[in-house]
Amino acid sequence: MTEPLFEAEDRLKERIKELNCLYNISRLIEEPDISLEGILQRVVGMLPPAWRYPDITCARISLDNKEFKTDNFRTTAWKQSADIVVKGDKAGTVEVYYREEKPGSYEGPFSQEERNLIDAVTERLGRIIERKRAEDALRESEKQNYFKAELLHNAPMIAAFHDKDLNIVWAN
Numbered sequence: 001m002t003e004p005l006f007e008a009e010d011r012l013k014e015r016i017k018e019l020n021c022l023y024n025i026s027r028l029i030e031e032p033d034i035s036l037e038g039i040l041q042r043v044v045g046m047l048p049p050a051w052r053y054p055d056i057t058c059a060r061i062s063l064d065n066k067e068f069k070t071d072n073f074r075t076t077a078w079k080q081s082a083d084i085v086v087k088g089d090k091a092g093t094v095e096v097y098y099r100e101e102k103p104g105s106y107e108g109p110f111s112q113e114e115r116n117l118i119d120a121v122t123e124r125l126g127r128i129i130e131r132k133r134a135e136d137a138l139r140e141s142e143k144q145n146y147f148k149a150e151l152l153h154n155a156p157m158i159a160a161f162h163d164k165d166l167n168i169v170w171a172n
Helices: 005-028 036-050 112-154
Strands: 057-063 066-069 078-086 089-098 160-162 168-171
Touching: 005 036, 005 112, 036 057, 036 066, 036 089, 036 112, 078 112, 089 112
Parallel strands: none
Antiparallel strands: 057 066, 057 089, 078 089, 160 168
């Protein structure tokens, strides 16, 4: 028996919401000068509209002892979560809650597609966090190298930096 047209349309609308969530995350990370905290706060707001019951959905992202929550956030018995993994280690968690009981589905009241979406979001966030941390480390390294170059160039005396084996690394 084929699926009635209105049920097929409903399923397609749900997939569109999920895709829009992922597309919006992709667009968000392309914004120049957006901080990791800014990304996480905006992503947490993108989650509820992508779930089947957006009016009763709330979300929280936890990373490095910081929390980013929707305004209506509260914990309930109807929870779906996934770990954010960075370089093979758990760095945080994404949690989505329904604030009211809903009929059972694949994982409590959550669908298989919602499981796939939360897994995709956490995987993407793990890569974003890795990239942002690498960018921060590069900026810090460039700042230190600039300081060393300015010091060496402008020093009125002979200056040198050496490594632990006393090999000269920088000199003016």
